[in-house]
Amino acid sequence: MGTDDSDDPAENPGPSEDEVTAQAELSSASQPESSRQASSSHVTNGDSQPDEGADSEGPSQSIEDMLLEFDDQEGLIRDRELLDPNYVVEEDRIVGRDEQLQEVTKMLRVALGDNRPPNLFLYGPSGTGKSLITKAVCHNISRICESRDIRFGTVEVNCQDLDTLGIAVYELVQQAADAAGVPVEVPKHGVATKEKWDELYRIVNEHFDSVVFVLDELDMLVGRRDKQEPAFSRLLYQLSRAGANDELDAYISVVAISNDTKMMESVGSRAVSSFTPEDVHFDDYDANQLQAILRRRQDAFHDDVVDDDVIPLAAAFAAQTHGDARKAIDLMRVAGELAEREGDNRVSEKHVRTAQEKVEKNRVLEVVRGISTQKKLCLYATAAVASQTDGGSARSTTGYRVYQYLTDAIDTDQYHQETYVNKMKELTTYSLVDFERRSHGPSSGMFLEFQFGESPGTILETLREDSRIEAISEEEVTSVVKAQIRNQT
Numbered sequence: 001m002g003t004d005d006s007d008d009p010a011e012n013p014g015p016s017e018d019e020v021t022a023q024a025e026l027s028s029a030s031q032p033e034s035s036r037q038a039s040s041s042h043v044t045n046g047d048s049q050p051d052e053g054a055d056s057e058g059p060s061q062s063i064e065d066m067l068l069e070f071d072d073q074e075g076l077i078r079d080r081e082l083l084d085p086n087y088v089v090e091e092d093r094i095v096g097r098d099e100q101l102q103e104v105t106k107m108l109r110v111a112l113g114d115n116r117p118p119n120l121f122l123y124g125p126s127g128t129g130k131s132l133i134t135k136a137v138c139h140n141i142s143r144i145c146e147s148r149d150i151r152f153g154t155v156e157v158n159c160q161d162l163d164t165l166g167i168a169v170y171e172l173v174q175q176a177a178d179a180a181g182v183p184v185e186v187p188k189h190g191v192a193t194k195e196k197w198d199e200l201y202r203i204v205n206e207h208f209d210s211v212v213f214v215l216d217e218l219d220m221l222v223g224r225r226d227k228q229e230p231a232f233s234r235l236l237y238q239l240s241r242a243g244a245n246d247e248l249d250a251y252i253s254v255v256a257i258s259n260d261t262k263m264m265e266s267v268g269s270r271a272v273s274s275f276t277p278e279d280v281h282f283d284d285y286d287a288n289q290l291q292a293i294l295r296r297r298q299d300a301f302h303d304d305v306v307d308d309d310v311i312p313l314a315a316a317f318a319a320q321t322h323g324d325a326r327k328a329i330d331l332m333r334v335a336g337e338l339a340e341r342e343g344d345n346r347v348s349e350k351h352v353r354t355a356q357e358k359v360e361k362n363r364v365l366e367v368v369r370g371i372s373t374q375k376k377l378c379l380y381a382t383a384a385v386a387s388q389t390d391g392g393s394a395r396s397t398t399g400y401r402v403y404q405y406l407t408d409a410i411d412t413d414q415y416h417q418e419t420y421v422n423k424m425k426e427l428t429t430y431s432l433v434d435f436e437r438r439s440h441g442p443s444s445g446m447f448l449e450f451q452f453g454e455s456p457g458t459i460l461e462t463l464r465e466d467s468r469i470e471a472i473s474e475e476e477v478t479s480v481v482k483a484q485i486r487n488q489t
């Protein structure tokens, strides 16, 4: 292992948080001085009457007055934390995951006896409680270990935004140092990945008897494309091998979490032989389970401000995709915030419906913002087909023909059908689209049938925000799609 994996992202990840903040500051700095003064005088003035000679089109109420008025409003939400998807709720609010709770507890409890727990692979769609169950069990183990004088630590990283193995190892070092309450003694950039591993082993050996490494969204850690083995596979190999060898005195266990049920198929053979996890599967929640999850959080709102049909409707919307509890909770939060903003004194069905549109659009936006133009064209073609079929699904063969039309229309490169299918399959990791392999009888070939998690209309609308796609006539795409659907055998 050398510097080869250190910190150069393989692709340009887009503007960093600092850059975005800097841009925001720049744009406020580039406001004309007069307009900045005008708005600040409103803030400090506190007088709701416009100054004499002031622009009669200006706001009728000062910002300060508005702020104070909002501050006086009671609001409908009393405990926002309960509606925050990153907040780890107490055990009595966890519903419908008894089997998984029992399995994870049974396996990790070994740490209580000062022994090495097994490695685990937790898989299933997003929002099905994988992180929550892991955190809840580790939290309890940690409490009991404290009373038994066992130095137990949980080192948790989310791999979603980690570009390379070097960055991932540094993140582990940082989290381990945080858990131990010590400073990190290796730089983030400019050193070989091996030095970061050594720092990790040093911190773990000096401060812990037992550590559980939780690697959330591990399949997203792909690393540099010129490497034969994905970065997550190399991370698993190194970490689990160190656990079994002399490098570490502490007992370590790795909990790998992924939405991709097939992730283990991409793990290299040497990693498979050292990682050998126990699998725990998390299924989708059905609408009843989602209702039960939401009911246990209803006290996030003040008493008697949530209409009876709000929870069943939010649960039904979330169950439509794949039973994502995060989405159900998000819907409740956004519905509550909308009701508050509109000055309503109850959260009602109408707020949930508006929240559903908003949440759906945000999720699509989040995914769509980060993908290449080619992937956008694949997605647009497939969603355009799905939007015109009764069941809202699209065959890959039909989608590909529409994709060809789109690439011709904007005169850009055209992938082969196989690459189009692979690009679409890659989009399944975001739960935006799912697929099944199908055939239309023994004499016809195989095709994939894509099903959308969000409404195809929302996906199309969002993608049309890209000027290259917007330039393609919507009517023409629709007529091409209809003709291709008619030609399906």
Ligand SMILES: Nc1ncnc2c1ncn2[C@@H]1O[C@H](COP(=O)(O)OP(=O)(O)OP(=O)(O)O)[C@@H](O)[C@H]1O
Binding pocket: 084, 085, 086, 087, 088, 089, 093, 094, 095, 096, 097, 125, 126, 127, 128, 129, 130, 131, 132, 133, 216, 217, 258, 259, 282, 293, 325, 326, 329
């Ligand atoms: N069984 C449950 N009971 C109560 N809340 C739940 C349950 N399952 C999930 N949640 C809540 O839903 C949200 C998402 O859960 P979690 O982060 O555990 O999902 P995940 O399966 O790890 O998803 P991802 O793969 O997207 O990270 C969290 O706010 C969590 O508290």
